Amino acid sequence: MLIIGLTGGIGSGKTAASDHFQALGITIVDADVASRTVVEPGKPALQKIAERFGPEMILDDGGLNRALMRTRVFATEEDRLWLEALLHPLIGEEIAQGLQNSTSPYSILVSPLLLETTQASFVARVLVIDVPVDVQVERTMARDNNSEEQVRAIVAAQSDRQQRLEKADDVIVNDKDLAALHKNVETLHQTYLKLANN
Numbered sequence: 235m236l237i238i239g240l241t242g243g244i245g246s247g248k249t250a251a252s253d254h255f256q257a258l259g260i261t262i263v264d265a266d267v268a269s270r271t272v273v274e275p276g277k278p279a280l281q282k283i284a285e286r287f288g289p290e291m292i293l294d295d296g297g298l299n300r301a302l303m304r305t306r307v308f309a310t311e312e313d314r315l316w317l318e319a320l321l322h323p324l325i326g327e328e329i330a331q332g333l334q335n336s337t338s339p340y341s342i343l344v345s346p347l348l349l350e351t352t353q354a355s356f357v358a359r360v361l362v363i364d365v366p367v368d369v370q371v372e373r374t375m376a377r378d379n380n381s382e383e384q385v386r387a388i389v390a391a392q393s394d395r396q397q398r399l400e401k402a403d404d405v406i407v408n409d410k411d412l413a414a415l416h417k418n419v420e421t422l423h424q425t426y427l428k429l430a431n432n
């Protein structure tokens with residue numbers, strides 16, 4: 235089974251790209267979905283987070299207070315590393331399960347942290363969705379209603395754009411409209427179908 239890792243910085247258009255691959259019949263396993271699954275109400279990881287960071291991390295509905303968690307882990311590296319050590323192995327198990335259940339000619343693992351974690355070990359090729367940093371910041375501020383300072387802190391914590399591009403097998407520059415992105419995805423889809431058949 236050919237597995238493509240799709241990554242890019244926040245606001246680069248990873249979801250728009252993976253949604254189009256999915257529309258073409260390709261199984262998508264999303265690390266962000268896996269990361270939400272492992273902290274669902276009743277899961278042991280959520281309890282450990284509350285024990286470390288306090289009961290205010292749990293919302294009234296029993297879910298994780300993501301906004302507060304994000305503020306906390308991007309504020310101190312120690313907290314971020316602790317959280318990663320807790321969650322990354324659990325997320326890895328969830329991803330492996332999703333990929334095993336795939337029925338398409340090839341599969342795509344979407345992960346913003348593909349190159350920063352062991353998730354890269356799942357994939358044969360890396361596809362980077364790339365945009366200039368200012369575009370990332372602008373899109374993310376508009377989408378998430380975050381301050382520029384907050385968005386730039388997230389960008390800074392992610393893999394350096396140049397390092398990502400150096401590790402890429404394929405790159406889509408997503409600085410135009412959705413139609414242009416879809417065209418690029420369709421071109422790569424044909425390439426991946428050929429690779430999957432070899």
